[in-house]
Amino acid sequence: xxxxxxxxxxxxxxxxxxxxxxxxxxxxxxxxxxxxxxxxxxxxxxxxxxxxxxxxxxxxxxxxxxxxxxxxxxxxxxxxxxxxxxxxxxxxxxxxxxxxxxxxxxxxxxxxxxxxxxxxxxxxxxxxxxxxxxxxxxxxxxxxxxxxxxxxxxxxxxxxxxxxxxxxxxxxxxxxxxxxxxxxxxxxxxxxxxxxxxxxxxxxxxxxxxxxxxxxxxxxxxxxxxxxxxxxxxxxxxxxxxxxxxxxxx
Amino acid sequence: xxxxxxxxxxxxxxxxxxxxxxxxxxxxxxxxxxxxxxxxxxxxxxxxxxxxxxxxxxxxxxxxxxxxxxxxxxxxxxxxxxxxxxxxxxxxxxxxxxxxxxxxxxxxxxxxxxxxxxxxxxxxxxxxxxxxxxxxxxxxxxxxxxxxxxxxxxxxxxxxxxxxxxxxxxxxxxxxxxxxxxxxxxxxxxxxxxxxxxxxxxxxxxxxxxxxxxx
Numbered sequence: 001x002x003x004x005x006x007x008x009x010x011x012x013x014x015x016x017x018x019x020x021x022x023x024x025x026x027x028x029x030x031x032x033x034x035x036x037x038x039x040x041x042x043x044x045x046x047x048x049x050x051x052x053x054x055x056x057x058x059x060x061x062x063x064x065x066x067x068x069x070x071x072x073x074x075x076x077x078x079x080x081x082x083x084x085x086x087x088x089x090x091x092x093x094x095x096x097x098x099x100x101x102x103x104x105x106x107x108x109x110x111x112x113x114x115x116x117x118x119x120x121x122x123x124x125x126x127x128x129x130x131x132x133x134x135x136x137x138x139x140x141x142x143x144x145x146x147x148x149x150x151x152x153x154x155x156x157x158x159x160x161x162x163x164x165x166x167x168x169x170x171x172x173x174x175x176x177x178x179x180x181x182x183x184x185x186x187x188x189x190x191x192x193x194x195x196x197x198x199x200x201x202x203x204x205x206x207x208x209x210x211x212x213x214x215x216x217x218x219x220x221x222x223x224x225x226x227x228x229x230x231x232x233x234x235x236x237x238x239x240x241x242x243x244x245x246x247x248x249x250x
Numbered sequence: 251x252x253x254x255x256x257x258x259x260x261x262x263x264x265x266x267x268x269x270x271x272x273x274x275x276x277x278x279x280x281x282x283x284x285x286x287x288x289x290x291x292x293x294x295x296x297x298x299x300x301x302x303x304x305x306x307x308x309x310x311x312x313x314x315x316x317x318x319x320x321x322x323x324x325x326x327x328x329x330x331x332x333x334x335x336x337x338x339x340x341x342x343x344x345x346x347x348x349x350x351x352x353x354x355x356x357x358x359x360x361x362x363x364x365x366x367x368x369x370x371x372x373x374x375x376x377x378x379x380x381x382x383x384x385x386x387x388x389x390x391x392x393x394x395x396x397x398x399x400x401x402x403x404x405x406x407x408x409x410x411x412x413x414x415x416x417x418x419x420x421x422x423x424x425x426x427x428x429x430x431x432x433x434x435x436x437x438x439x440x441x442x443x444x445x446x447x448x449x450x451x452x453x454x455x456x457x458x459x460x461x462x463x464x465x
Contacts, residue, residue: 206321233323235460245323247252 001069003028003167003197004049009063011044011053018044020221022063026214031189031198033208033229036218037244042201045218046169049199050086051079067167084111087160091172093152095144095159100127100136103144103155107163122162129195130158131188150181157188168192170200174207186211205245209233217241255320259329262312263388266333269305270384273340274377276302276347277443281373284354284436285366292358295351302344306337325457332457336387339446339453343380346439346446353432363419363426369433372408372440379405379447387454398451399463405444412437 004026011019019041026032034042044053051072053059064071072082084107095103104123113119123140127133132154136142144155153173160168170189174182189198189211202208208215209229216226217238225232225241236242243249276295283292313330316322322330379398386394416430416437452463 205323209323234327236324242324246326247255247320 002026002066003030003068005064005066005069006045006049007064007066009045009048009061009065011041011048011059011061013056014058018221019048019061022223024216024223024226026197026199028197029193029195030214031193031200031212033212033215034199034201034218035203035205035208035215035245036224037249038203040218041221042216042218043171046088046171046199046201049167049169050083050088052088054079080110084163085165086167086169087163087165088169088171089153089156089160089173092176093149093156095147095152095155097143097145099141100144100147100155101140103159104162107159111163126158126162127155129161129192130154131184131191132158148181150177150184153177153181153185154188157185157192161192165196167197167199170198172201172203175203182207205233217244219244255316255322255326258312258316258320259326262309262316262330262333265305265309265312266336267384267388269302269309269337269340270380272298272302272305273344273347274380274384276344277350277373277377277380277440280347280350280354281370283351284357285370287354287358289355289358292351292354296348299344299348302341306341309337310334328457328460332387332453335453336450339449343443343446346443350436350439353436357429357432360429363429364415368408368412368415369437369440372405372412372437372444375401375405375408376440376443376447379444380450383447383450383454386451387457390454390458392455392458395451395454395458399448399455402444402448405441409437409441 002025004024006022006024006026009019009022010017022045034046036042047053047056048061049065049072053061061073065073067082067085070077072086096106098106101123104126105119108119108122113122124133124137127136132151135151136147136155144152147155153176157168157173174185177185186207189200192198200208200212212229214226215229215232217224217232217236217240219240225236225238227237232241233245236245276298279291279295282288283295313334316330320326379401382394382401383398385391386398413434416434419426419430456462
């Protein structure tokens with residue numbers, strides 16, 4: 001069974017029909033890339049997957065997003081629990097203005113984990129998981145804002161991992177980073193795949209080919225093509241996909 | 251960016267066409283040298299080999315630069331990777347034409363044991379295959395590419411005819427042996443040229459469809 005099933009999903013910003021009848025099955029422990037020109041709906045769909053769109057004024061949806069078979073838009077779903085299961089990493093690193101340790105412990109604390117030994121364990125495990133432990137282990141009290149952009153982004157990934165999510169949503173996680181930091185995040189994404197289902201929005205086509213198993217190409221609110229990444233980038237079925245990935249438009 | 255890339259692809263196409271016609275003329279001339287016992291032409295063909303090698307290097311270099319600069323995907327990547335494979339086949343054809351010229355030098359001062367009939371036919375057939383494979387590439391014609399692939403059987407059949415004929419000569423009198431072996435080598439080179447032209451046509455199919463004949 002798919003980890004996430006998106007069924008006949010539509011999203012509107014007031015009158016604007018931003019996502020049109022999306023149907024997609026996301027497999028467990030797979031990396032799925034969303035690509036497409038600006039305004040095509042890929043970030044809107046990503047945000048819909050952990051109900052970040054609830055916060056957007058004028059936004060309405062219909063259709064279903066099933067997480068392990070249960071619609072996340074059902075009335076009895078607790079959004080905080082949902083966001084614990086489906087974490088998110090944003091385009092710009094956004095660590096909280098506090099120590100590295102407190103950044104990572106923040107999530108677990110909100111879920112009532114206050115035992116020092118348990119928190120220490122979570123902090124180490126998460127920082128290791130985000131491939132930044134060795135760089136910060138001797139200075140966990142340092143303010144996270146004093147780290148480099150690439151390190152801050154890995155802190156944000158560690159912070160997302162700290163609540164042990166099942167799915168990680170990444171919205172252009174490397175677009176603000178230099179090539180070396182980008183490469184570190186990409187390697188990390190590959191490693192995280194053993195434990196997590198990952199969906200990554202990217203404007204970088206090479207990044208999609210490097211990190212993802214499946215790729216969905218979005219255009220004007222529709223999924224034009226969704227296929228194995230290797231196939232989509234070598235023999236795309238739809239001419240619009242071909243034209244976009246070869247740089248003929250977009 | 252895309253228009254710059256398209257220009258570069260256009261140049262690449264033109265260079266491939268140029269390399270194709272150069273190699274085509276080498277086959278033509280090698281058979282001419284054989285028929286007319288033209289040692290000067292045969293020697294010239296052998297020296298022309300560097301020209302083909304240089305073109306292969308230049309095209310290969312251009313392909314690699316395009317890959318580095320433009321990270322091609324989909325049909326662009328298939329096109330460039332097909333060209334990289336095709337130039338290897340073209341280079342091999344060039345070598346085989348030079349090999350034929352070299353043998354023609356050995357035969358130049360000898361009375362031929364038979365009138366050359368099927369070998370020129372083979373040469374004509376392989377030239378047609380090569381020309382059509384390049385045309386199929388330029389015009390993105392699947393039909394023509396498949397025609398080339400099928401036509402290889404004609405060349406193979408001609409090779410069998412030439413081989414049987416020469417075996418007859420050897421059986422008749424062993425003094426024909428040396429020349430018969432030289433002719434059979436020429437026929438074998440032509441048969442291989444047909445195979446390389448077929449390979450080129452298969453890469454044309456791949457660049458258009460994404461599916462290679464061998465899969």
